[in-house]
Amino acid sequence: MISRRDTIAGYLLLTLAALISLGPLIGVVVLALGEPGRVGIKLDITQATNFGNFADVWEKGDFGPAILTSFIITTTVVVVSVILSVPAGYAFALMDFPGRTAIFALLVLGILMPLEAMIVPLFLDMRRFNLDNNYWSVILPQIGFSVAFGAFWMRAFFVQSARSLMEAAWIDGANSWRTLTRVLMPLARPQMLTLAVLFFVWNWNDFLLPLVMLSGSDLQTAPMALVTFEGARRTDFAYVGAASLITIAPVVIVFILLQRSFTRGILAGSVKE
């Protein structure tokens, strides 16, 4: 019993909600295209033609190297974390070995633990081994956090959908590695893609870890470059707006292209059961 009035009201409410979500972002686009160097901040869409702002900011804020650093760190983390999460989830789901439950519980704890709880010794140890101010000082902890979630996520998939398939493969005489790579992984592709998208978004956006680890060097990630740039040019809002858009662009593009994978990841917790 769906009345037209309900449906129209539904569209209106949802459109309003979407506008509230998008409004500030649309505002920033107009801002970023405005005339640079003006402190007075009147948004004027007819003046939003200064596409050169992006080139200026790219140059002045050292965004080229920062985006490159972010890409190196994030892609490494994404690739390695997905590769390590799949076999871990597989073993937790389908194999039996002493200590399995305990190890899994410890690993899942990592999903809840905030970086703040280990950032101090992490920094001290990295410095002791001369790893601070180095890509690895960001990459390795990010992989550690990512595989905690990744093993959990892949295990949930393998538990649900793989047991009977795996038994069939076993009857056919395939060993556990072949079963994983030939039979299960082709099926798990959507789940792996979701993991990759989530890992990309989280680790690209991560700020505290690179801030602590890289602050003694010339290396900076895109969010760090943005914060530095904003600190130096507080009032030059057009430039600051352009810098924000440069920083978020890769994540927004990935998100829009792979929206389904991402929402599946977030909504999954509720879909189960």
Add this chain to the structure above:
Amino acid sequence: MSLSSVSVTAGGRPTSSPRKRAPGEPRSIGYLYILPAALIYAAFVFAPFLHSIYLSFFDGNGITRMEFVGLANYVDIATNPTLRSAFFHAFELIVFYSLIPIAIGLLLATALHRSRIRGVAFYRTALFLPYVIAPTAIAVIWRWILAPRGPLNSFLEAVGLGFLARPWLGDFTWALPSVGMVGTWIMFGLVLALLLAGVQKIPNDLYEAARLDGAGPWMEFRAVTLPGLRYELVVALVLTMTAALRNFDIIYVMTSGGPGNATVVPSYLVYQQAFKVAQIGAAAAMGTVLVLVIIAVNLLVARAGRGER
């Protein structure tokens, strides 16, 4: 980087119970499969976590010798007004990050449960976007919106509410709610999308039955909608409360804890104490308490979710 949608399902489904003998090869080959992930996790997450707990019983700057002080750092957190206020601020932020978005989400999801919406993908993309964008960029954007001569104040002046305009982030009373509002903006779309997905899965028969029993809108909400959204609510609570309790990036960029100490939160204090004033033990203790609070809150939510019904 957290994302705890997980813990919920983990709670719901017992993980162990060796149902059948695992196939393939000797079962201890399982260790080989988990080894690389477990090693990196142990070395770069878990060991530092334990090390941090250990450090929290010491005083020092991390370079010269550390002095054992027992529970002094924890006593400080309980008694020092600034340190203690950080946790009160974090709890206040939960109102903005969790409760307001969930209230809005429940209201809209209830209003929308009977309408068939097409183009869900578009709405979902829009609603999720604030959650996906780097918090640092969100903070920068909202610093502009809330600036003394920023769009919010000009808007208020334009509609004749100029007396409400103020330097939002420089105001002792309004700085924390302003930061909280940003949290509401980040979270409400996510929560709404979650609850909408949930409400659409509630069988229509249940609503019919409630109506036949003479239930009004409020009873219908209490008896059908709310129980039907139990899992979605748990996920929403876990995600938003964890975000409210952490929240380093937004505070660091928007207010640096100021004005005065009006917006200090635990995660900001961890950073400040460790890397600005070199009080390693105090920072570690703050981090440890923060973990305990986050775990406690998550357990509570998971239990409430399971207990209902």
